[in-house]
Amino acid sequence: xxxxxxxNVELTPRRIVxxxxxYIIGQGAAKRxxxxxxxxxxxxxxxxxxxxxxxxxxxxxxxxxxxxxxxEIARRLARMTRSPxxxxxxxxxxxxxxxxxxxxxxIRELMDLAVNMVQEEEKESLSQKAGxxxxxxxxxxxxxxxxxxxxxxxxxxxxxxxxxxLLHEGRLDDREVELETRESGGLPVARIFTGxxxxxxxxxxxxxxxxxxxxxxxxxxxKVKEAWSVLSAEEASRLVDMDKVTSxxxxxxxxxxxxxxxxxxxxxxRENRSGPDVSREGVQRDLLPLVEGSTVxxxxxxxxxxxxxxxxxxxxHVAKPSDLIPELQGRFPIRVELAPLTKADFVRILTxxxxxxxxxxxxxxxxxxxxxxxxxxxxxxxAELACQVNEKNENIGxxxxxxxxxxxxxxxxxxxxxxxxxxxxxxxxxxRDKLKDLVDNTDLTRYIL
Numbered sequence: 136x137x138x139x140x141x142x143n144v145e146l147t148p149r150r151i152v153x154x155x156x157x158y159i160i161g162q163g164a165a166k167r168x169x170x171x172x173x174x175x176x177x178x179x180x181x182x183x184x185x186x187x188x189x190x191x192x193x194x195x196x197x198x199x200x201x202x203x204x205x206x207e208i209a210r211r212l213a214r215m216t217r218s219p220x221x222x223x224x225x226x227x228x229x230x231x232x233x234x235x236x237x238x239x240x241x242i243r244e245l246m247d248l249a250v251n252m253v254q255e256e257e258k259e260s261l262s263q264k265a266g267x268x269x270x271x272x273x274x275x276x277x278x279x280x281x282x283x284x285x286x287x288x289x290x291x292x293x294x295x296x297x298x299x300x301l302l303h304e305g306r307l308d309d310r311e312v313e314l315e316t317r318e319s320g321g322l323p324v325a326r327i328f329t330g331x332x333x334x335x336x337x338x339x340x341x342x343x344x345x346x347x348x349x350x351x352x353x354x355x356x357x358k359v360k361e362a363w364s365v366l367s368a369e370e371a372s373r374l375v376d377m378d379k380v381t382s383x384x385x386x387x388x389x390x391x392x393x394x395x396x397x398x399x400x401x402x403x404x405r406e407n408r409s410g411p412d413v414s415r416e417g418v419q420r421d422l423l424p425l426v427e428g429s430t431v432x433x434x435x436x437x438x439x440x441x442x443x444x445x446x447x448x449x450x451x452h453v454a455k456p457s458d459l460i461p462e463l464q465g466r467f468p469i470r471v472e473l474a475p476l477t478k479a480d481f482v483r484i485l486t487x488x489x490x491x492x493x494x495x496x497x498x499x500x501x502x503x504x505x506x507x508x509x510x511x512x513x514x515x516x517x518a519e520l521a522c523q524v525n526e527k528n529e530n531i532g533x534x535x536x537x538x539x540x541x542x543x544x545x546x547x548x549x550x551x552x553x554x555x556x557x558x559x560x561x562x563x564x565x566x567r568d569k570l571k572d573l574v575d576n577t578d579l580t581r582y583i584l
Contacts, residue, residue: 146215148174155211158490159204160483165471168195169212172444172469176391179442191441194426194466196399196456197448199473202532205448209395218391219249219384225447226401228418238421242431245392246438249384257380258371265374269366273359274298276312308360315352381435392443396422400449403458419460426466476532481518484533485509492540500547504555507547516566517543520574527580542583543569 151170152163159166172193179190197205206222213220223241258265277298301307357365402415425431428441447467456470476484485493486509493514497507521535543566547559573583 146173146177151212151215154215155208158211158488159207160480160487161476162199162204162208162473165197165199165204165208165473168469168471169208169446173212173216176442176444180390188441191428192444193469194445195447195469195471196467197446197471197473198451198456199448200450200452200475200530200532202530202534203473203476204533205473206395206397209393209446209448213393216391217252218393219245219252219388220393220395221245221248222395222397224398224401225396225418225422225449226398228402228421238418238425239431241394241396242388242425242438242440242443243433245394245443246384246388246433246435249388249392250380250435253380253384253387254375254377257375261371261374262367265367265371268370268374269363270299270302272366272370273302273312273363276314276362277302277307277310277359302359305360308358310359311356312359312362313354313356314362314365315354385435385438388443389439390442392440394443394445396445396447398449399447399459400451400454403449403451403454403456416460419463423460423463423466426463475530478515478518478522481521481533481536482514484536485514485517492536496540496544500544500551500559503551504557505547505551506556506558507544507561508558509561510563512563513561513566516563520566520570523574524580539570542573 148167148170151173152166155166155170172195175190175193179187182190197208199205209222210220212218221241221244223244228236228238274295278295298307402418425440425443426445428439430437430439432438445467456464456467485491493507493509497509500507517536517539521539524539525531525535543561546569551557574580
């Protein structure tokens with residue numbers, strides 16, 4: 136917890152919004168809402184203990200069409216704070232009594248992600264120590280048949296140090312050694328066919344069963360450079376204290392976890408529905424205890440959800456937030472509406488963010504010595520075409536740009552290895568020539584763009 140406070144003390148709402156602006160165009164209201172929610176988590180940790188536990192997170196509902204930045208805002212928020220983050224779709228869950236996934240599985244998955252995150256951080260922090268241990272094991276492999284061998288007047292330690300120097304200089308990288316490694320797989324698999332709520336049982340049972348069967352090993356011949364990497368990974372895994380990892384992961388999930396629930400509008404049903412809609416309200420009622428605060432059993436122990444931040448999202452074209460059960464509505468007090476994207480937004484999305492599509496394709500083709508030069512006018516045409524296709528078909532927001540860019544540069548991407556070095560100027564005429572037929576033909580547009 137101390138590490139989280141130290142890392143996030145400088146993440147003021149203004150700085151959070153500025154960071155989100157680097158990757159996401161527009162949607163200022165949504166950015167402000169998540170920035171305040173994130174800062175309030177830091178503020179809660181600074182509050183004295185008696186009051187700290189009484190302060191619950193202010194969960195958020197983002198309302199807006201697909202492709203306007205809802206998921207990206209939540210994902211960037213999690214990366215910014217190194218918080219455990221999971222994105223789930225509400226429509227994939229069913230209420231108790233129906234076949235499907237139960238809502239508690241999202242917390243179990245979040246805990247799995249947190250354990251993996253902390254474990255990788257621990258391995259990185261122990262990389263130097265693991266490398267030293269791997270080096271000693273590698274020298275043990277090299278010495279029995281390696282050269283130089285100790286002479287009658289030379290101590291074994293001297294030969295080992297000579298070999299160590301050669302190893303550091305890279306002069307032994309191509310020498311082969313025999314390394315005993317564990318085989319992956321080979322364990323008995325227990326297939327379990329159950330109703331919903333037990334989808335993790337198969338994985339957990341296989342993990343338990345693996346402890347009762349000896350792990351198979353095999354001897355592999357590999358070069359010293361590869362063996363060093365394998366041994367370093369083994370030593371890092373051996374040095375990691377899993378009890379410490381699990382404890383830290385649990386703290387991160389309970390205090391800093393972030394769950395993004397997409398398609399919440401798909402379960403905004405009421406009791407008078409029938410057929411496939413029958414479990415919608417049941418999903419909401421199953422979700423309610425998680426959002427209110429409950430304890431979920433996981434293979435790492437019980438996890439409390441009281442202070443996990445839930446961000447829900449949905450287009451809400453047919454259903455409305457008011458169609459959710461009142462109890463669930465009350466647990467999402469902050470609601471922000473994201474605006475549909477315009478042509479001007481598309482122009483900015485193509486050029487301004489650090490991960491802009493034009494920059495991505497420029498970097499990709501630069502690896503083939505092909506330089507792409509997008510003129511400002513060409514970008515305007517691309518934005519206009521994307522708007523037209525979204526109007527004629529399903530509006531998928533900024534995701535349409537990725538499809539159009541792929542079709543635009545299909546030929547160049549295929550021919551790049553054969554035409555390098557080259558410079559391709561993407562002009563308005565170039566864009567219209569490559570995409571005109573696709574955009575004008577309604578049938579082609581529907582199936583291709």
